[in-house]
Amino acid sequence: IKMQHVKDYGEMSQKAAAFFYEAIHSNPKIHLGMATGGTPSGMYQELIHKLTEHPLPLGAIKTFNLDEYVGLTQDDPNSYYTFMRETLFAPLKLSRNQTYVPDGRTTDHEAECTRYENLLDTHGIDVQLLGVGANGHIGFNEPGTPFHSTTHVVQLNPSTREANARFFDRQEDVPTHAITMGIASILKAKQIVLLASGETKSEAIFQLLNGTMSEEWPITALQHHPDVTVMVDEAAASKIL
Numbered sequence: 001i002k003m004q005h006v007k008d009y010g011e012m013s014q015k016a017a018a019f020f021y022e023a024i025h026s027n028p029k030i031h032l033g034m035a036t037g038g039t040p041s042g043m044y045q046e047l048i049h050k051l052t053e054h055p056l057p058l059g060a061i062k063t064f065n066l067d068e069y070v071g072l073t074q075d076d077p078n079s080y081y082t083f084m085r086e087t088l089f090a091p092l093k094l095s096r097n098q099t100y101v102p103d104g105r106t107t108d109h110e111a112e113c114t115r116y117e118n119l120l121d122t123h124g125i126d127v128q129l130l131g132v133g134a135n136g137h138i139g140f141n142e143p144g145t146p147f148h149s150t151t152h153v154v155q156l157n158p159s160t161r162e163a164n165a166r167f168f169d170r171q172e173d174v175p176t177h178a179i180t181m182g183i184a185s186i187l188k189a190k191q192i193v194l195l196a197s198g199e200t201k202s203e204a205i206f207q208l209l210n211g212t213m214s215e216e217w218p219i220t221a222l223q224h225h226p227d228v229t230v231m232v233d234e235a236a237a238s239k240i241l
């Protein structure tokens with residue numbers, strides 16, 4: 001695991017954006033695994049800024065998101081699709097046929113999970129961006145998720161629903177289920193870049209670097225991946241031994 005220590009969220013966002021800019025620069029057909037949430041938002045902003053100042057051809061890149069809420073339409077203001085469209089796809093003018101997000105509206109969840117996993121297998125992800133939950137979840141793979149899991153439907157932990165409630169008008173509006181790439185799906189990426197900022201992530205970062213590999217801490221699945229870079233700020237790194 002390669003560690004990159006930064007001071008704070010701002011520096012993490014800049015360094016991560018520089019990394020992704022270079023990745024796109026060196027491979028105009030790159031397949032990027034994308035995450036939502038607070039962690040990558042600053043990075044996306046910085047990346048858009050860089051690409052506006054020094055444009056790169058983006059027509060051949062493809063993006064694949066980690067997860068989506070079940071039951072929300074793509075146009076729902078709280079769907080991860082909407083988040084991605086507003087934060088990244090629209091500003092970069094990425095088209096629908098180069099941006100993949102699991103479909104949370106489907107009634108046949110099994111079929112959607114199989115379809116999405118096949119999509120990942122067909123295209124392959126070059127660089128997967130990850131955030132991490134306070135309990136060590138990656139994607140929506142909560143503690144206890146088998147490491148061999150592929151794309152599947154999950155019931156969200158109360159703590160995760162609470163953490164995500166800040167994006168919704170009311171706590172009870174937070175969906176109870178999501179479709180997520182599994183741990184095995186994530187590990188298939190050639191390279192993984194995990195970002196962590198803030199004290200709430202420090203225990204998960206400690207487990208990744210100093211803990212035993214265990215399904216109780218999903219993030220520890222990354223311990224044996226051959227190419228992981230972790231960008232942590234001072235607060236998130238505060239528990240590392």
Ligand code: F6R
Nearest residue numbers: 035036037038039131132133139
């Ligand atoms: C989002 C995702 C989640 C988040 C995690 C941290 O697509 O897969 O695992 O990365 O919940 O969320 P934030 O960044 O909001 O702290």
